[in-house]
Amino acid sequence: MSIKDRKERDKLDRRKLIIESATKLFLEQGYEKTSIRNIADDIEYSPATIYLYFKEKDEIFYVIHEQGFDLLNKEFIHHNQIKDPFERLAELGKIYLNFALTNPDYYDLMFIMRAPLSEIKCHSKWEAGDNSFQYLLNTVTECLDRKLIVAGDPLIVSMSIWSYVHGLISLFIRERLQSVNIEGEQNPNLLAQSLEYFLKTLKV
Amino acid sequence: MSIKDRKERDKLDRRKLIIESATKLFLEQGYEKTSIRNIADDIEYSPATIYLYFKEKDEIFYVIHEQGFDLLNKEFIHHNQIKDPFERLAELGKIYLNFALTNPDYYDLMFIMRAPLSEIKCHSKWEAGDNSFQYLLNTVTECLDRKLIVAGDPLIVSMSIWSYVHGLISLFIRERLQSVNIEGEQNPNLLAQSLEYFLKTLKV
DNA sequence: GCACTTACTGAACAGTGTTTATTATATTTG
DNA sequence: CAAATATAATAAACACTGTTCAGTAAGTGC
Numbered sequence: 001m002s003i004k005d006r007k008e009r010d011k012l013d014r015r016k017l018i019i020e021s022a023t024k025l026f027l028e029q030g031y032e033k034t035s036i037r038n039i040a041d042d043i044e045y046s047p048a049t050i051y052l053y054f055k056e057k058d059e060i061f062y063v064i065h066e067q068g069f070d071l072l073n074k075e076f077i078h079h080n081q082i083k084d085p086f087e088r089l090a091e092l093g094k095i096y097l098n099f100a101l102t103n104p105d106y107y108d109l110m111f112i113m114r115a116p117l118s119e120i121k122c123h124s125k126w127e128a129g130d131n132s133f134q135y136l137l138n139t140v141t142e143c144l145d146r147k148l149i150v151a152g153d154p155l156i157v158s159m160s161i162w163s164y165v166h167g168l169i170s171l172f173i174r175e176r177l178q179s180v181n182i183e184g185e186q187n188p189n190l191l192a193q194s195l196e197y198f199l200k201t202l203k204v
Numbered sequence: 205m206s207i208k209d210r211k212e213r214d215k216l217d218r219r220k221l222i223i224e225s226a227t228k229l230f231l232e233q234g235y236e237k238t239s240i241r242n243i244a245d246d247i248e249y250s251p252a253t254i255y256l257y258f259k260e261k262d263e264i265f266y267v268i269h270e271q272g273f274d275l276l277n278k279e280f281i282h283h284n285q286i287k288d289p290f291e292r293l294a295e296l297g298k299i300y301l302n303f304a305l306t307n308p309d310y311y312d313l314m315f316i317m318r319a320p321l322s323e324i325k326c327h328s329k330w331e332a333g334d335n336s337f338q339y340l341l342n343t344v345t346e347c348l349d350r351k352l353i354v355a356g357d358p359l360i361v362s363m364s365i366w367s368y369v370h371g372l373i374s375l376f377i378r379e380r381l382q383s384v385n386i387e388g389e390q391n392p393n394l395l396a397q398s399l400e401y402f403l404k405t406l407k408v
Numbered sequence: 409g410c411a412c413t414t415a416c417t418g419a420a421c422a423g424t425g426t427t428t429a430t431t432a433t434a435t436t437t438g
Numbered sequence: 439c440a441a442a443t444a445t446a447a448t449a450a451a452c453a454c455t456g457t458t459c460a461g462t463a464a465g466t467g468c
Contacts, residue, residue: 007414014415035455046417048458057456112316115379133383150405153397159384160368160398167371168363175319179337180363193357194364201354201405211434211445239424250448252427261425 015053017043022060023067027105031061031113061109068106069128072099076135085142086149086203092139093165093195100169101188112170136162149202164198219257221247226264227271234309235265235317265313272310273332276303280339289346290353290407296343297369297399304373305392316374340366353406368402 021042025034036057040047054060075095082088100107110129140158143149149157168191171177177187225246229238240261244251258264279299286292304311314333344362347353353361372395375381381391 011415036457037455047456048417048419049415051457052415111380112374112378129380130383150401152401152404155384156394156398156401159372159381159394160401163371163375163398164364164368164402165371166375167367167369170316170374171367171370174316176315176333177363179334180359190360190363194360194367197354197356197360197364198368200356215446240426241424251425252449253447255426256446 011053018050018053018060019063023064026061026064026109030105031109064106065109066128068103068110069132071103071106072096072110073128073131073135075099076132080135085139085146089136089139089143089149089161090199092136093161093199094192096165097169097191097195100173101191104173107169108173111166112173133158133162147204150204161198161202165195168194215257222254222257222264223267227268230265230268230313231309235313268310269313270332272307272314273336275307275310276300276314277332277335277339279303280336284339289343289350293340293343293347293353293365294403296340297365297403298396300369301373301395301399304377305395308377311373312377315370316377337362337366351408353408355408365402365406369399372398 018039021039022034025038025042036047036050039060040050050060075098076092079091079095080088082091137154137158140149140161141154144151144154144157152160172187172191177190180190222243225243226238229242229246240251240254243264244254254264279302280296283295283299284292286295341358341362344353344365345358348355348358348361356364376391376395381394384394
């Protein structure tokens with residue numbers, strides 16, 4: 001049975017090869033500019049071969065999408081030992097902001113791009129995303145229990161905080177902050193300052 | 205000189221024809237699915253003709269982009285008689301939210317889509333966008349002067365508010381609010397509730 | 409050696425934005 | 439009026455895109 005085993009391994013290897021090439025090209029030039037033919041050229045196979053391993057282009061980018069969430073969740077776990085829930089909330093915000101600014105293409109794919117996930121998403125595998133949101137929800141709930149932030153429904157509050165940071169980031173990534181131009185101030189700094197202001201308003 | 209005049213009028217008419225067709229198709233099927241050939245078919249001209257009136261596809265959608273801002277600003281002017289600045293701020297938020305939900309394609313083009321405006325934008329014509337932001341900035345400044353909301357730099361505060369509402373909307377439009385699912389609650393309602401919570405945190 | 413399976417690919421399909429050489433028409437000039 | 443010129447529109451092509459399918463070549467099992 002070892003031949004069949006090897007064949008299966010080989011198949012997975014080639015799948016991995018495609019993903020790695022796709023990830024590399026994606027991070028270099030973004031989703032739209034990464035074509036199936038680009039990937040095929042890179043791994044020195046024909047474009048048609050790729051369709052033996054993935055049903056469509058979107059399916060490739062769904063695994064990159066998942067990689068992004070794994071990366072983000074990894075960063076979240078790290079700084080989760082902070083005892084004070086409000087401080088932890090602030091840290092979550094900083095981590096999220098930092099992740100977006102250092103991985104803008106991942107962020108775009110994860111949160112901004114028109115979802116190519118229509119079917120797959122419903123197909124139960126939206127876990128990683130839910131996971132990230134749980135982190136936020138837990139900390140927010142704790143903050144609310146201890147009356148550290150303005151009272152409200154935990155889900156609404158969590159959604160509010162997420163929306164706020166996402167709004168900052170997505171306006172920045174998609175270059176809509178031209179109107180907001182404080183002289184000599186870098187935009188990323190503005191984002192951090194805004195987050196601070198928001199946390200101040202949240203505090204009870 | 206009347207012949208030359210008529211020709212100029214005709215030329216503008218055909219330009220208008222393209223824009224109207226493009227707008228119609230855009231609102232029916234969005235930017236990406238509206239092709240130059242679609243527009244050409246619709247107005248019964250050849251695709252190449254369109255390039256006599258517009259340098260590129262993006263240039264057509266830049267005028268639709270402007271139309272969107274005109275629409276938004278029109279809605280803003282209307283409800284600008286409210287005396288109390290905080291109430292006016294709340295109303296601005298509601299109008300913005302309502303605009304986005306009733307014109308999701310316009311909103312997408314104006315605030316979410318990867319900017320096709322790179323050159324044109326710098327080309328001085330970002331006025332409409334700045335205009336909208338001025339509305340917000342003015343009201344925020346008044347709120348701050350009267351100490352109705354948490355103190356901060358007017359620009360930072362305005363950016364915060366804009367980011368917040370934009371975050372809500374763009375997560376909704378791009379279908380990222382699956383994780384946030386309160387039973388029996390429609391998402392648009394959640395957005396309105398969130399906005400209320402946010403305004404509560406802002407209030408001093 | 410022969411049949412069968414698997415892996416791969418060239419070529420095509422239908423679409424995209426955009427350019428260019430050509431044609432047909434309208435206007436101006438001799 | 440006829441010839442020259444300017445204008446407007448287009449067919450066809452270019453270089454791409456995602457995707458499919460018939461056909462080929464090699465590896466495996468009998």
